Amino acid sequence: MKTTTTATGGDVRLTGIGKTYGAFTAVHPLDLTVPQGSFFALLGASGCGKTTTLRMIAGLEEPTGGTVHLGDRDVTRLPPYKRPVNTVFQSYALFPHLDIFENVAFGLRRRGVKSVKKQVGEMLDLVQLGEQARKKPHQLSGGQQQRVAVARALINHPQVLLLDEPLGALDLKLRRQMQLELKRIQTEVGITFVHVTHDQEEAMTMADTVAVMNAGRVEQLGAPTELYENPRTTFVANFLGTSNMVEAEIDTVAGDDVVLRAGGGKLVLPAGRCSAPVVPGGKVLVGIRPEKIALAHADDAGTVPDGRNRLTGRIADASFIGVSTQYVIDSPVCDQLAVYVQNVERDGRLVPGAEVVLHWSPAHTFGLDAAQAIDAGTDTGEEAA
Structure with a gap:
Protein backbone atom coordinates (compact mmCIF):
# COMPACT_ATOMS: atom_id res chain seq x y z
CA MET A 1 0.00 0.00 0.00
CA LYS A 2 1.42 3.40 -0.98
CA THR A 3 -0.45 6.42 0.30
CA THR A 4 0.68 9.84 -0.88
CA THR A 5 0.19 13.14 0.87
CA THR A 6 -2.73 15.18 -0.33
CA ALA A 7 -2.64 18.22 -2.58
CA THR A 8 -2.87 20.43 0.51
CA GLY A 9 0.37 18.89 1.79
CA GLY A 10 3.78 20.48 1.79
CA ASP A 11 6.78 21.24 3.91
CA VAL A 12 6.61 21.99 7.62
CA ARG A 13 8.10 25.48 7.94
CA LEU A 14 9.01 27.05 11.25
CA THR A 15 9.91 30.74 10.90
CA GLY A 16 11.41 32.59 13.86
CA ILE A 17 9.63 30.14 16.16
CA GLY A 18 10.57 30.45 19.82
CA LYS A 19 9.27 29.75 23.30
CA THR A 20 9.97 31.42 26.63
CA TYR A 21 8.61 30.67 30.09
CA GLY A 22 9.11 33.85 32.08
CA ALA A 23 12.86 34.51 32.14
CA PHE A 24 13.69 31.03 30.80
CA THR A 25 14.10 30.52 27.04
CA ALA A 26 13.21 26.94 26.09
CA VAL A 27 13.60 27.52 22.34
CA HIS A 28 15.49 30.46 20.88
CA PRO A 29 13.93 31.84 17.66
CA LEU A 30 14.76 29.36 14.92
CA ASP A 31 14.00 28.74 11.26
CA LEU A 32 13.50 25.13 10.25
CA THR A 33 12.05 23.43 7.19
CA VAL A 34 10.99 19.78 7.20
CA PRO A 35 10.62 18.62 3.56
CA GLN A 36 7.34 16.96 2.65
CA GLY A 37 7.52 13.18 2.79
CA SER A 38 10.78 13.07 4.76
CA PHE A 39 11.73 11.38 8.02
CA PHE A 40 13.09 14.22 10.16
CA ALA A 41 14.61 13.88 13.63
CA LEU A 42 15.02 16.45 16.39
CA LEU A 43 17.92 15.09 18.42
CA GLY A 44 19.27 16.36 21.70
CA ALA A 45 19.74 15.84 25.40
CA SER A 46 17.35 16.66 28.21
CA GLY A 47 16.22 20.28 28.23
CA CYS A 48 17.50 21.14 24.74
CA GLY A 49 14.08 22.27 23.47
CA LYS A 50 13.31 19.43 21.07
CA THR A 51 10.00 18.38 22.62
CA THR A 52 8.90 22.00 23.02
CA THR A 53 9.55 22.48 19.30
CA LEU A 54 7.51 19.38 18.48
CA ARG A 55 4.66 20.53 20.71
CA MET A 56 4.58 23.91 18.93
CA ILE A 57 4.15 22.06 15.61
CA ALA A 58 1.34 20.01 17.18
CA GLY A 59 -0.37 23.06 18.68
CA LEU A 60 0.10 21.76 22.22
CA GLU A 61 2.36 24.73 23.04
CA GLU A 62 1.75 28.28 21.85
CA PRO A 63 4.94 29.89 20.53
CA THR A 64 6.10 33.13 22.10
CA GLY A 65 7.00 34.34 18.61
CA GLY A 66 7.24 33.15 15.03
CA THR A 67 4.98 31.10 12.78
CA VAL A 68 4.23 27.47 11.92
CA HIS A 69 3.25 26.69 8.33
CA LEU A 70 2.07 23.34 7.00
CA GLY A 71 2.49 23.81 3.27
CA ASP A 72 1.05 27.23 2.45
CA ARG A 73 -1.24 27.20 5.47
CA ASP A 74 -0.41 29.22 8.58
CA VAL A 75 -1.50 27.05 11.50
CA THR A 76 0.24 29.01 14.27
CA ARG A 77 -3.00 29.95 16.04
CA LEU A 78 -5.02 26.84 15.22
CA PRO A 79 -5.87 24.44 18.06
CA PRO A 80 -4.42 20.91 17.79
CA TYR A 81 -7.63 19.30 16.55
CA LYS A 82 -7.79 21.65 13.57
CA ARG A 83 -4.26 20.84 12.41
CA PRO A 84 -3.62 17.99 9.93
CA VAL A 85 -1.21 16.50 12.46
CA ASN A 86 -1.25 13.46 14.72
CA THR A 87 1.12 12.68 17.58
CA VAL A 88 2.42 9.36 18.92
CA PHE A 89 3.78 9.55 22.45
CA GLN A 90 6.08 7.31 24.47
CA SER A 91 3.05 6.19 26.49
CA TYR A 92 0.93 4.42 23.91
CA ALA A 93 -2.33 5.69 25.42
CA LEU A 94 -4.33 2.81 23.96
CA PHE A 95 -7.85 2.21 25.24
CA PRO A 96 -7.51 -0.92 27.42
CA HIS A 97 -11.17 -1.89 27.13
CA LEU A 98 -11.14 -1.85 23.31
CA ASP A 99 -9.55 -4.49 21.11
CA ILE A 100 -6.85 -3.57 18.61
CA PHE A 101 -9.31 -3.20 15.72
CA GLU A 102 -11.47 -0.74 17.66
CA ASN A 103 -8.44 1.19 18.95
CA VAL A 104 -7.34 1.80 15.36
CA ALA A 105 -10.91 2.53 14.23
CA PHE A 106 -11.51 5.06 17.00
CA GLY A 107 -10.58 8.16 15.02
CA LEU A 108 -12.69 7.13 12.03
CA ARG A 109 -15.74 6.37 14.17
CA ARG A 110 -15.39 9.68 15.99
CA ARG A 111 -15.53 11.44 12.61
CA GLY A 112 -18.71 9.56 11.77
CA VAL A 113 -17.24 7.14 9.23
CA LYS A 114 -19.64 4.21 9.00
CA SER A 115 -17.64 1.63 7.04
CA VAL A 116 -14.24 1.22 8.70
CA LYS A 117 -13.39 -2.44 8.12
CA LYS A 118 -11.35 -1.97 4.92
CA GLN A 119 -9.35 1.01 6.17
CA VAL A 120 -8.60 -0.57 9.55
CA GLY A 121 -7.63 -3.84 7.90
CA GLU A 122 -5.21 -2.08 5.55
CA MET A 123 -3.66 -0.13 8.41
CA LEU A 124 -3.22 -3.24 10.58
CA ASP A 125 -1.60 -5.00 7.63
CA LEU A 126 0.74 -2.03 7.20
CA VAL A 127 1.98 -2.41 10.78
CA GLN A 128 1.93 -6.23 10.45
CA LEU A 129 -0.72 -6.80 13.11
CA GLY A 130 -3.59 -8.09 10.98
CA GLU A 131 -3.80 -11.32 12.95
CA GLN A 132 -3.93 -9.50 16.30
CA ALA A 133 -7.05 -7.45 15.51
CA ARG A 134 -9.27 -8.91 18.20
CA LYS A 135 -6.74 -8.95 21.02
CA LYS A 136 -6.75 -6.39 23.82
CA PRO A 137 -3.72 -4.12 24.28
CA HIS A 138 -2.48 -5.96 27.38
CA GLN A 139 -2.14 -9.13 25.30
CA LEU A 140 0.45 -7.50 23.01
CA SER A 141 4.15 -6.77 23.51
CA GLY A 142 5.38 -3.21 23.95
CA GLY A 143 6.55 -3.07 20.35
CA GLN A 144 3.19 -4.32 19.06
CA GLN A 145 1.34 -1.76 21.20
CA GLN A 146 3.51 1.01 19.76
CA ARG A 147 2.68 -0.15 16.23
CA VAL A 148 -1.03 0.02 17.15
CA ALA A 149 -0.52 3.61 18.30
CA VAL A 150 1.15 4.42 14.96
CA ALA A 151 -1.68 2.76 13.02
CA ARG A 152 -4.30 4.67 15.02
CA ALA A 153 -2.53 7.94 14.17
CA LEU A 154 -1.95 7.16 10.50
CA ILE A 155 -5.50 6.06 9.75
CA ASN A 156 -6.55 9.71 9.99
CA HIS A 157 -4.22 10.45 7.04
CA PRO A 158 -2.41 13.30 8.77
CA GLN A 159 -0.18 15.56 6.74
CA VAL A 160 2.48 15.17 9.44
CA LEU A 161 3.02 12.43 12.04
CA LEU A 162 4.83 13.63 15.16
CA LEU A 163 6.65 11.05 17.28
CA ASP A 164 7.68 12.08 20.78
CA GLU A 165 10.29 9.58 22.09
CA PRO A 166 8.04 6.77 20.78
CA LEU A 167 10.50 3.95 21.54
CA GLY A 168 11.75 5.14 24.91
CA ALA A 169 9.85 2.51 26.92
CA LEU A 170 11.18 -0.46 24.92
CA ASP A 171 14.22 -2.58 25.67
CA LEU A 172 17.28 -2.22 23.44
CA LYS A 173 16.68 -5.19 21.12
CA LEU A 174 13.00 -4.35 20.58
CA ARG A 175 13.84 -0.67 20.13
CA ARG A 176 16.22 -1.52 17.28
CA GLN A 177 13.58 -3.68 15.61
CA MET A 178 11.03 -0.88 15.90
CA GLN A 179 13.45 1.64 14.41
CA LEU A 180 13.50 -0.39 11.21
CA GLU A 181 9.73 -0.91 11.36
CA LEU A 182 8.99 2.81 11.67
CA LYS A 183 11.34 3.60 8.81
CA ARG A 184 9.62 0.96 6.65
CA ILE A 185 6.17 2.35 7.51
CA GLN A 186 7.22 5.92 6.76
CA THR A 187 8.70 4.92 3.41
CA GLU A 188 5.56 2.99 2.51
CA VAL A 189 3.00 5.68 3.39
CA GLY A 190 5.08 8.68 2.27
CA ILE A 191 3.85 10.92 5.10
CA THR A 192 6.18 13.42 6.79
CA PHE A 193 7.48 12.04 10.11
CA VAL A 194 8.99 14.38 12.70
CA HIS A 195 10.67 12.34 15.42
CA VAL A 196 11.99 13.58 18.77
CA THR A 197 14.67 11.49 20.45
CA HIS A 198 17.70 11.72 22.73
CA ASP A 199 19.11 8.50 21.21
CA GLN A 200 21.81 9.28 18.64
CA GLU A 201 21.79 5.80 17.10
CA GLU A 202 18.01 5.94 16.76
CA ALA A 203 18.11 9.28 14.95
CA MET A 204 20.86 8.19 12.58
CA THR A 205 19.19 4.84 11.84
CA MET A 206 15.78 6.27 10.97
CA ALA A 207 16.03 9.85 9.78
CA ASP A 208 16.83 11.35 6.38
CA THR A 209 17.70 14.62 8.09
CA VAL A 210 18.69 15.29 11.71
CA ALA A 211 18.62 18.59 13.58
CA VAL A 212 20.95 18.40 16.58
CA MET A 213 19.60 20.71 19.28
CA ASN A 214 21.51 22.18 22.19
CA ALA A 215 20.29 24.73 24.74
CA GLY A 216 17.25 25.73 22.67
CA ARG A 217 19.11 26.15 19.39
CA VAL A 218 19.80 23.98 16.36
CA GLU A 219 23.52 23.25 16.61
CA GLN A 220 23.78 21.58 13.18
CA LEU A 221 21.37 20.27 10.57
CA GLY A 222 22.06 17.65 7.92
CA ALA A 223 22.02 14.03 6.82
CA PRO A 224 23.24 11.57 9.48
CA THR A 225 26.43 10.76 7.56
CA GLU A 226 27.22 14.46 7.10
CA LEU A 227 26.76 15.20 10.82
CA TYR A 228 28.90 12.25 11.84
CA GLU A 229 31.70 12.70 9.30
CA ASN A 230 31.76 16.51 9.24
CA PRO A 231 30.66 17.91 12.61
CA ARG A 232 30.90 21.70 12.74
CA THR A 233 31.08 22.04 16.52
CA THR A 234 32.59 20.11 19.41
CA PHE A 235 29.09 19.52 20.77
CA VAL A 236 27.99 17.69 17.62
CA ALA A 237 31.30 15.81 17.37
CA ASN A 238 31.01 14.53 20.94
CA PHE A 239 27.24 14.05 21.11
CA LEU A 240 27.07 11.95 17.94
CA GLY A 241 29.25 9.00 18.91
CA THR A 242 32.78 9.43 20.22
Whole structure:
Protein backbone atom coordinates (compact mmCIF):
# COMPACT_ATOMS: atom_id res chain seq x y z
CA MET A 1 0.00 0.00 0.00
CA LYS A 2 1.42 3.40 -0.98
CA THR A 3 -0.45 6.42 0.30
CA THR A 4 0.68 9.84 -0.88
CA THR A 5 0.19 13.14 0.87
CA THR A 6 -2.73 15.18 -0.33
CA ALA A 7 -2.64 18.22 -2.58
CA THR A 8 -2.87 20.43 0.51
CA GLY A 9 0.37 18.89 1.79
CA GLY A 10 3.78 20.48 1.79
CA ASP A 11 6.78 21.24 3.91
CA VAL A 12 6.61 21.99 7.62
CA ARG A 13 8.10 25.48 7.94
CA LEU A 14 9.01 27.05 11.25
CA THR A 15 9.91 30.74 10.90
CA GLY A 16 11.41 32.59 13.86
CA ILE A 17 9.63 30.14 16.16
CA GLY A 18 10.57 30.45 19.82
CA LYS A 19 9.27 29.75 23.30
CA THR A 20 9.97 31.42 26.63
CA TYR A 21 8.61 30.67 30.09
CA GLY A 22 9.11 33.85 32.08
CA ALA A 23 12.86 34.51 32.14
CA PHE A 24 13.69 31.03 30.80
CA THR A 25 14.10 30.52 27.04
CA ALA A 26 13.21 26.94 26.09
CA VAL A 27 13.60 27.52 22.34
CA HIS A 28 15.49 30.46 20.88
CA PRO A 29 13.93 31.84 17.66
CA LEU A 30 14.76 29.36 14.92
CA ASP A 31 14.00 28.74 11.26
CA LEU A 32 13.50 25.13 10.25
CA THR A 33 12.05 23.43 7.19
CA VAL A 34 10.99 19.78 7.20
CA PRO A 35 10.62 18.62 3.56
CA GLN A 36 7.34 16.96 2.65
CA GLY A 37 7.52 13.18 2.79
CA SER A 38 10.78 13.07 4.76
CA PHE A 39 11.73 11.38 8.02
CA PHE A 40 13.09 14.22 10.16
CA ALA A 41 14.61 13.88 13.63
CA LEU A 42 15.02 16.45 16.39
CA LEU A 43 17.92 15.09 18.42
CA GLY A 44 19.27 16.36 21.70
CA ALA A 45 19.74 15.84 25.40
CA SER A 46 17.35 16.66 28.21
CA GLY A 47 16.22 20.28 28.23
CA CYS A 48 17.50 21.14 24.74
CA GLY A 49 14.08 22.27 23.47
CA LYS A 50 13.31 19.43 21.07
CA THR A 51 10.00 18.38 22.62
CA THR A 52 8.90 22.00 23.02
CA THR A 53 9.55 22.48 19.30
CA LEU A 54 7.51 19.38 18.48
CA ARG A 55 4.66 20.53 20.71
CA MET A 56 4.58 23.91 18.93
CA ILE A 57 4.15 22.06 15.61
CA ALA A 58 1.34 20.01 17.18
CA GLY A 59 -0.37 23.06 18.68
CA LEU A 60 0.10 21.76 22.22
CA GLU A 61 2.36 24.73 23.04
CA GLU A 62 1.75 28.28 21.85
CA PRO A 63 4.94 29.89 20.53
CA THR A 64 6.10 33.13 22.10
CA GLY A 65 7.00 34.34 18.61
CA GLY A 66 7.24 33.15 15.03
CA THR A 67 4.98 31.10 12.78
CA VAL A 68 4.23 27.47 11.92
CA HIS A 69 3.25 26.69 8.33
CA LEU A 70 2.07 23.34 7.00
CA GLY A 71 2.49 23.81 3.27
CA ASP A 72 1.05 27.23 2.45
CA ARG A 73 -1.24 27.20 5.47
CA ASP A 74 -0.41 29.22 8.58
CA VAL A 75 -1.50 27.05 11.50
CA THR A 76 0.24 29.01 14.27
CA ARG A 77 -3.00 29.95 16.04
CA LEU A 78 -5.02 26.84 15.22
CA PRO A 79 -5.87 24.44 18.06
CA PRO A 80 -4.42 20.91 17.79
CA TYR A 81 -7.63 19.30 16.55
CA LYS A 82 -7.79 21.65 13.57
CA ARG A 83 -4.26 20.84 12.41
CA PRO A 84 -3.62 17.99 9.93
CA VAL A 85 -1.21 16.50 12.46
CA ASN A 86 -1.25 13.46 14.72
CA THR A 87 1.12 12.68 17.58
CA VAL A 88 2.42 9.36 18.92
CA PHE A 89 3.78 9.55 22.45
CA GLN A 90 6.08 7.31 24.47
CA SER A 91 3.05 6.19 26.49
CA TYR A 92 0.93 4.42 23.91
CA ALA A 93 -2.33 5.69 25.42
CA LEU A 94 -4.33 2.81 23.96
CA PHE A 95 -7.85 2.21 25.24
CA PRO A 96 -7.51 -0.92 27.42
CA HIS A 97 -11.17 -1.89 27.13
CA LEU A 98 -11.14 -1.85 23.31
CA ASP A 99 -9.55 -4.49 21.11
CA ILE A 100 -6.85 -3.57 18.61
CA PHE A 101 -9.31 -3.20 15.72
CA GLU A 102 -11.47 -0.74 17.66
CA ASN A 103 -8.44 1.19 18.95
CA VAL A 104 -7.34 1.80 15.36
CA ALA A 105 -10.91 2.53 14.23
CA PHE A 106 -11.51 5.06 17.00
CA GLY A 107 -10.58 8.16 15.02
CA LEU A 108 -12.69 7.13 12.03
CA ARG A 109 -15.74 6.37 14.17
CA ARG A 110 -15.39 9.68 15.99
CA ARG A 111 -15.53 11.44 12.61
CA GLY A 112 -18.71 9.56 11.77
CA VAL A 113 -17.24 7.14 9.23
CA LYS A 114 -19.64 4.21 9.00
CA SER A 115 -17.64 1.63 7.04
CA VAL A 116 -14.24 1.22 8.70
CA LYS A 117 -13.39 -2.44 8.12
CA LYS A 118 -11.35 -1.97 4.92
CA GLN A 119 -9.35 1.01 6.17
CA VAL A 120 -8.60 -0.57 9.55
CA GLY A 121 -7.63 -3.84 7.90
CA GLU A 122 -5.21 -2.08 5.55
CA MET A 123 -3.66 -0.13 8.41
CA LEU A 124 -3.22 -3.24 10.58
CA ASP A 125 -1.60 -5.00 7.63
CA LEU A 126 0.74 -2.03 7.20
CA VAL A 127 1.98 -2.41 10.78
CA GLN A 128 1.93 -6.23 10.45
CA LEU A 129 -0.72 -6.80 13.11
CA GLY A 130 -3.59 -8.09 10.98
CA GLU A 131 -3.80 -11.32 12.95
CA GLN A 132 -3.93 -9.50 16.30
CA ALA A 133 -7.05 -7.45 15.51
CA ARG A 134 -9.27 -8.91 18.20
CA LYS A 135 -6.74 -8.95 21.02
CA LYS A 136 -6.75 -6.39 23.82
CA PRO A 137 -3.72 -4.12 24.28
CA HIS A 138 -2.48 -5.96 27.38
CA GLN A 139 -2.14 -9.13 25.30
CA LEU A 140 0.45 -7.50 23.01
CA SER A 141 4.15 -6.77 23.51
CA GLY A 142 5.38 -3.21 23.95
CA GLY A 143 6.55 -3.07 20.35
CA GLN A 144 3.19 -4.32 19.06
CA GLN A 145 1.34 -1.76 21.20
CA GLN A 146 3.51 1.01 19.76
CA ARG A 147 2.68 -0.15 16.23
CA VAL A 148 -1.03 0.02 17.15
CA ALA A 149 -0.52 3.61 18.30
CA VAL A 150 1.15 4.42 14.96
CA ALA A 151 -1.68 2.76 13.02
CA ARG A 152 -4.30 4.67 15.02
CA ALA A 153 -2.53 7.94 14.17
CA LEU A 154 -1.95 7.16 10.50
CA ILE A 155 -5.50 6.06 9.75
CA ASN A 156 -6.55 9.71 9.99
CA HIS A 157 -4.22 10.45 7.04
CA PRO A 158 -2.41 13.30 8.77
CA GLN A 159 -0.18 15.56 6.74
CA VAL A 160 2.48 15.17 9.44
CA LEU A 161 3.02 12.43 12.04
CA LEU A 162 4.83 13.63 15.16
CA LEU A 163 6.65 11.05 17.28
CA ASP A 164 7.68 12.08 20.78
CA GLU A 165 10.29 9.58 22.09
CA PRO A 166 8.04 6.77 20.78
CA LEU A 167 10.50 3.95 21.54
CA GLY A 168 11.75 5.14 24.91
CA ALA A 169 9.85 2.51 26.92
CA LEU A 170 11.18 -0.46 24.92
CA ASP A 171 14.22 -2.58 25.67
CA LEU A 172 17.28 -2.22 23.44
CA LYS A 173 16.68 -5.19 21.12
CA LEU A 174 13.00 -4.35 20.58
CA ARG A 175 13.84 -0.67 20.13
CA ARG A 176 16.22 -1.52 17.28
CA GLN A 177 13.58 -3.68 15.61
CA MET A 178 11.03 -0.88 15.90
CA GLN A 179 13.45 1.64 14.41
CA LEU A 180 13.50 -0.39 11.21
CA GLU A 181 9.73 -0.91 11.36
CA LEU A 182 8.99 2.81 11.67
CA LYS A 183 11.34 3.60 8.81
CA ARG A 184 9.62 0.96 6.65
CA ILE A 185 6.17 2.35 7.51
CA GLN A 186 7.22 5.92 6.76
CA THR A 187 8.70 4.92 3.41
CA GLU A 188 5.56 2.99 2.51
CA VAL A 189 3.00 5.68 3.39
CA GLY A 190 5.08 8.68 2.27
CA ILE A 191 3.85 10.92 5.10
CA THR A 192 6.18 13.42 6.79
CA PHE A 193 7.48 12.04 10.11
CA VAL A 194 8.99 14.38 12.70
CA HIS A 195 10.67 12.34 15.42
CA VAL A 196 11.99 13.58 18.77
CA THR A 197 14.67 11.49 20.45
CA HIS A 198 17.70 11.72 22.73
CA ASP A 199 19.11 8.50 21.21
CA GLN A 200 21.81 9.28 18.64
CA GLU A 201 21.79 5.80 17.10
CA GLU A 202 18.01 5.94 16.76
CA ALA A 203 18.11 9.28 14.95
CA MET A 204 20.86 8.19 12.58
CA THR A 205 19.19 4.84 11.84
CA MET A 206 15.78 6.27 10.97
CA ALA A 207 16.03 9.85 9.78
CA ASP A 208 16.83 11.35 6.38
CA THR A 209 17.70 14.62 8.09
CA VAL A 210 18.69 15.29 11.71
CA ALA A 211 18.62 18.59 13.58
CA VAL A 212 20.95 18.40 16.58
CA MET A 213 19.60 20.71 19.28
CA ASN A 214 21.51 22.18 22.19
CA ALA A 215 20.29 24.73 24.74
CA GLY A 216 17.25 25.73 22.67
CA ARG A 217 19.11 26.15 19.39
CA VAL A 218 19.80 23.98 16.36
CA GLU A 219 23.52 23.25 16.61
CA GLN A 220 23.78 21.58 13.18
CA LEU A 221 21.37 20.27 10.57
CA GLY A 222 22.06 17.65 7.92
CA ALA A 223 22.02 14.03 6.82
CA PRO A 224 23.24 11.57 9.48
CA THR A 225 26.43 10.76 7.56
CA GLU A 226 27.22 14.46 7.10
CA LEU A 227 26.76 15.20 10.82
CA TYR A 228 28.90 12.25 11.84
CA GLU A 229 31.70 12.70 9.30
CA ASN A 230 31.76 16.51 9.24
CA PRO A 231 30.66 17.91 12.61
CA ARG A 232 30.90 21.70 12.74
CA THR A 233 31.08 22.04 16.52
CA THR A 234 32.59 20.11 19.41
CA PHE A 235 29.09 19.52 20.77
CA VAL A 236 27.99 17.69 17.62
CA ALA A 237 31.30 15.81 17.37
CA ASN A 238 31.01 14.53 20.94
CA PHE A 239 27.24 14.05 21.11
CA LEU A 240 27.07 11.95 17.94
CA GLY A 241 29.25 9.00 18.91
CA THR A 242 32.78 9.43 20.22
CA SER A 243 35.44 11.83 18.95
CA ASN A 244 39.08 12.18 19.88
CA MET A 245 40.11 15.84 20.12
CA VAL A 246 43.74 16.90 19.86
CA GLU A 247 44.83 20.50 20.35
CA ALA A 248 47.14 21.61 17.53
CA GLU A 249 48.67 24.71 16.01
CA ILE A 250 48.44 25.61 12.34
CA ASP A 251 51.92 25.48 10.80
CA THR A 252 51.45 26.02 7.07
CA VAL A 253 48.86 25.72 4.31
CA ALA A 254 50.00 23.56 1.40
CA GLY A 255 47.48 23.51 -1.43
CA ASP A 256 44.31 21.85 -0.13
CA ASP A 257 46.01 20.67 3.05
CA VAL A 258 46.60 22.36 6.40
CA VAL A 259 49.78 21.20 8.13
CA LEU A 260 49.51 21.19 11.92
CA ARG A 261 51.94 20.85 14.81
CA ALA A 262 50.88 18.66 17.73
CA GLY A 263 53.21 17.44 20.46
CA GLY A 264 56.34 17.90 18.38
CA GLY A 265 54.90 15.96 15.45
CA LYS A 266 52.94 16.97 12.38
CA LEU A 267 49.40 16.18 11.30
CA VAL A 268 47.69 16.93 7.99
CA LEU A 269 44.11 18.19 7.79
CA PRO A 270 42.14 18.75 4.53
CA ALA A 271 41.33 22.47 4.38
CA GLY A 272 37.76 21.67 3.32
CA ARG A 273 37.19 19.75 6.55
CA CYS A 274 38.26 22.58 8.85
CA SER A 275 35.54 24.85 10.24
CA ALA A 276 38.09 26.93 12.17
CA PRO A 277 39.86 29.98 10.73
CA VAL A 278 42.95 28.76 8.83
CA VAL A 279 45.66 31.19 9.95
CA PRO A 280 49.30 30.11 10.48
CA GLY A 281 50.02 30.18 14.20
CA GLY A 282 46.32 29.80 15.04
CA LYS A 283 44.93 27.03 17.22
CA VAL A 284 42.64 24.28 16.03
CA LEU A 285 41.04 21.18 17.53
CA VAL A 286 41.83 18.11 15.43
CA GLY A 287 39.04 15.51 15.50
CA ILE A 288 39.26 11.84 14.59
CA ARG A 289 36.70 9.09 15.17
CA PRO A 290 37.95 6.01 17.11
CA GLU A 291 37.08 3.52 14.35
CA LYS A 292 39.12 5.47 11.77
CA ILE A 293 42.37 4.84 13.67
CA ALA A 294 44.66 1.84 13.16
CA LEU A 295 47.04 0.59 15.84
CA ALA A 296 50.54 -0.75 15.29
CA HIS A 297 52.91 -2.04 17.95
CA ALA A 298 55.91 0.27 18.34
CA ASP A 299 58.17 -2.50 16.98
CA ASP A 300 56.23 -2.28 13.70
CA ALA A 301 56.35 1.53 13.38
CA GLY A 302 58.36 1.21 10.18
CA THR A 303 55.50 -0.62 8.45
CA VAL A 304 53.08 2.31 8.74
CA PRO A 305 52.48 3.61 5.17
CA ASP A 306 53.79 7.04 4.23
CA GLY A 307 51.26 9.86 4.13
CA ARG A 308 49.36 8.69 7.21
CA ASN A 309 48.76 10.90 10.23
CA ARG A 310 50.45 9.33 13.22
CA LEU A 311 50.77 9.71 16.96
CA THR A 312 52.65 7.64 19.52
CA GLY A 313 51.23 6.43 22.79
CA ARG A 314 50.89 3.69 25.38
CA ILE A 315 47.87 1.42 25.85
CA ALA A 316 46.20 2.28 29.16
CA ASP A 317 43.24 -0.09 28.85
CA ALA A 318 41.73 -2.64 26.45
CA SER A 319 38.16 -3.97 26.40
CA PHE A 320 37.15 -6.91 24.23
CA ILE A 321 33.51 -6.44 23.14
CA GLY A 322 33.13 -9.16 20.49
CA VAL A 323 33.15 -7.45 17.10
CA SER A 324 35.93 -5.07 18.18
CA THR A 325 38.40 -4.28 20.89
CA GLN A 326 38.20 -0.82 22.39
CA TYR A 327 41.53 0.65 23.45
CA VAL A 328 42.28 3.66 25.62
CA ILE A 329 45.62 5.20 24.70
CA ASP A 330 47.65 7.75 26.65
CA SER A 331 49.57 9.97 24.25
CA PRO A 332 51.85 12.99 24.73
CA VAL A 333 49.29 15.13 22.88
CA CYS A 334 46.13 13.78 24.51
CA ASP A 335 45.22 11.49 27.39
CA GLN A 336 42.50 8.87 26.99
CA LEU A 337 42.45 8.57 23.19
CA ALA A 338 39.81 6.03 22.10
CA VAL A 339 40.63 3.51 19.36
CA TYR A 340 38.21 0.82 18.11
CA VAL A 341 39.86 -2.06 16.25
CA GLN A 342 37.84 -4.77 14.48
CA ASN A 343 38.67 -8.26 15.74
CA VAL A 344 39.84 -9.67 12.41
CA GLU A 345 43.53 -10.36 13.00
CA ARG A 346 44.21 -9.68 16.66
CA ASP A 347 47.75 -8.73 17.66
CA GLY A 348 48.50 -10.36 21.01
CA ARG A 349 51.10 -7.68 21.77
CA LEU A 350 48.45 -4.95 21.97
CA VAL A 351 47.88 -5.14 25.71
CA PRO A 352 47.92 -2.50 28.48
CA GLY A 353 51.39 -1.07 28.85
CA ALA A 354 52.41 -1.65 25.23
CA GLU A 355 53.96 1.21 23.26
CA VAL A 356 52.00 1.82 20.04
CA VAL A 357 51.68 3.99 16.97
CA LEU A 358 48.23 5.32 16.09
CA HIS A 359 47.80 6.12 12.40
CA TRP A 360 44.97 7.15 10.10
CA SER A 361 44.22 8.74 6.74
CA PRO A 362 44.35 12.55 6.76
CA ALA A 363 41.06 12.47 4.82
CA HIS A 364 39.33 11.20 7.98
CA THR A 365 40.51 14.18 10.04
CA PHE A 366 38.28 17.18 10.78
CA GLY A 367 39.18 20.51 12.33
CA LEU A 368 37.13 22.61 14.75
CA ASP A 369 37.48 26.06 16.27
CA ALA A 370 39.68 25.81 19.37
CA ALA A 371 37.66 28.56 21.09
CA GLN A 372 34.95 25.97 21.83
CA ALA A 373 34.82 23.79 24.93
CA ILE A 374 36.69 20.62 23.97
CA ASP A 375 34.33 18.43 26.01
CA ALA A 376 31.00 20.00 24.92
CA GLY A 377 28.39 17.31 24.34
CA THR A 378 30.10 14.65 26.45
CA ASP A 379 28.13 15.21 29.65
CA THR A 380 24.50 15.05 28.59
CA GLY A 381 21.45 13.45 30.17
CA GLU A 382 19.43 10.74 28.47
CA GLU A 383 15.95 11.67 29.54
CA ALA A 384 13.31 12.96 27.17
CA ALA A 385 13.29 16.71 26.81
